[in-house]
Amino acid sequence: MNEMLKIFAGSSNKPLAERLCEHLQLSLGKVTIETMESGEIYVSYQETVRGYDVFIVQSLSHPVNELLVELLIMIDAAKRASAKTINIIMPYYGYARQERKSAPREPISAKMVADIITTAGADRIITVDLHAAPIQGFFKIPVDHLTALDSIIDYLQKKNIAHPVVVSPDAGRAKTAEKLADLLDWPFAIMIKNRPNHNQTEITHIIGEVEGKTPIIIEDLIDTGGTIVNVVEALKKRGANDALICATHGLFSDQALTRLQHPNITEIVVTDTIALDQPAHDKLVILSLASLLATAIEIITNGGSIATLFKTE
Secondary structure (H helix, E strand, C coil): CCCCEEEEECCCCHHHHHHHHHHHCCCCCCEEEEECCCCCEEEEECCCCECCEEEEECCCCCCHHHHHHHHHHHHHHHHHCCECEEEEEECCCCCCCCCCCCCCCCCCHHHHHHHHHHHHCCCEEEEECCCCHHHHHHCCCCEEEECCHHHHHHHHHCCCCCCEEEEECCHHHHHHHHHHHHHHCCCEEEEEEEEEECCEEEEEEEECCCCCCEEEEEEEEECCCHHHHHHHHHHHHCCCCCEEEEEEEECCCCCHHHHCCCCCEEEEEEECCCCCCCCCCCCEEEECCHHHHHHHHHHHHHCCCHHHHCCCC
16 A cells, blocks of 8 residues: 555545545544634644645535535645645535536536536546536546446345346436346336426336336435335336335435335435435445445555456446
8 A cells, every 4th residue: 555645534424434444454634624603614634744645535415515615625725735646535426416507597517516626626536426427527637437336236136136127217327227237137127207396206107017026226316215206106006016226325315214214115225425324214225335445546546447446347
């Protein structure tokens, strides 16, 4: 391991940063992060970073705007302290769902976030399962786009699922769902939906055979849970069995975990890209990506190909 390497955690997901350091046999770097009475954020590194490759772990989850500003200040502080490189481990990239204009006078917020992170002084981004892969092109710095799909496949292979069918809840996840189905040698189905408003969907068609089968619904993220419930209920009306939900990012906004205590959902599988502080949910399974991220850091600092991390490529 590169001795000139230090890992620091922002406020969003310190537990993941600690697990990451355990894999790398490093101590988590010491940094003071405070919110002043005025609401301003103060950051001070409590150890030298001069000449070091600095990795900052920060997911842009709730509260996304506060965490984004905190990250920018951490980048600036590291840059002014003469860090050799500043690498951002952003397991969940907030604003990723605003990656294009779908109506006049709308912003492309995902591009704006990429611009300000780069301008602040970041040298590299390491992220997981972007909502839209082309977001990588919004950056003028290297982006290592990792995936949790291998971890999800390993978990599913250990379960004895009767009559499974992989279901994509919309066209946007069809490629991932089809890849998952091919690797597991399971059938595949896709939902066609309409989105009248943000966080609101209507299922219009189901392509593929689901009657008598156990749906494995694959998503990149779960936000309010409304779409998942609509998908599960639509599948149930077509004669499907109870469903298992798989997603990389568990945002769980607006009482989502309560909403997902649905009688036709047997299990909800997510990863630790977002720290969860909600009460325990008896259907929730959390897979850790600490080992994946640790290996990515080793490859970045010691040389090699990130592509070797994925058997699903």
